[in-house]
Amino acid sequence: MRIGIYPGSFDPLTYGHLDIIERAIKICDKLIVGILVNSAKKSLFSLEERVEMLKRCCSEINQNIEIVSFSGLLVDFCRDKKISCIVRGLRAVSDFEYEITIASINKRLAPDIETVFLMGRDENLFVSSTLVKEIATYNADISSLVPSYVASRIREKFSAS
Numbered sequence: 001m002r003i004g005i006y007p008g009s010f011d012p013l014t015y016g017h018l019d020i021i022e023r024a025i026k027i028c029d030k031l032i033v034g035i036l037v038n039s040a041k042k043s044l045f046s047l048e049e050r051v052e053m054l055k056r057c058c059s060e061i062n063q064n065i066e067i068v069s070f071s072g073l074l075v076d077f078c079r080d081k082k083i084s085c086i087v088r089g090l091r092a093v094s095d096f097e098y099e100i101t102i103a104s105i106n107k108r109l110a111p112d113i114e115t116v117f118l119m120g121r122d123e124n125l126f127v128s129s130t131l132v133k134e135i136a137t138y139n140a141d142i143s144s145l146v147p148s149y150v151a152s153r154i155r156e157k158f159s160a161s
C-alpha cells in the first residue's frame with residue numbers, strides 16, 4: 001500500500017491545496033494531509049481550526065484521505081507512519097527554489113522517501129494562503145480562492161478583530 005503525505009501549514013486551506021489533494025489521492029492508496037505544528041509561526045487559524053476545516057472540505061473527496069497534525073521533522077513522521085512519498089504542489093517558478101531546498105534536505109535525511117511535485121490547475125497558479133489573508137484584510141471577494149466554508153470562517157475572523 002502506497003501511503004503519501006501532503007504536508008503544509010494550510011493557514012488557511014485554499015482551492016490550490018484542494019486541487020493538489022484531489023490529484024495526489026489518484027497516485028496514492030492513502031493520502032495523509034499533514035498540518036505542521038509550528039508554534040514559532042504566527043497563524044490566523046489555530047491548529048484545531050485548520051484540522052476541522054480540512055476535514056470538512058475533504059470529507060467528500062475520498063475516504064482514503066486522513067487529516068492529521070504533526071510536529072518535528074517531516075521525514076521522522078513519514079517513517080513512523082510508513083509514508084513512502086511526500087507530495088508538494090508547484091505553482092509559479094518562484095516556488096521552485098524553496099521546494100527544491102526542502103526536497104533535497106528531505107532526500108538527504110531519508111533517501112528512501114521520494115518527493116513528488118504536482119502542478120495544479122492554471123487558475124490556481126497564483127493562489128496562496130498569504131494572498132488570501134491579505135485580500136481578506138481589505139474585505140475583498142475571496143470566493144474564487146477558497147471553499148465557501150473557509151471563506152465564511154475567514155470573514156468571522158476579520159469581523160471579530
Ligand code: PNS
Nearest residue numbers: 007008009010036072073074075102105
Ligand atoms: O505550507 P508550507 O508552510 O510551505 O509547508 C512547509 C512544510 C510544512 C512542508 C515544511 O516546513 C516542513 O516539512 N516542516 C517540518 C520540519 C522539517 O521536516 N524540516 C526539514 C525540511 S524543510
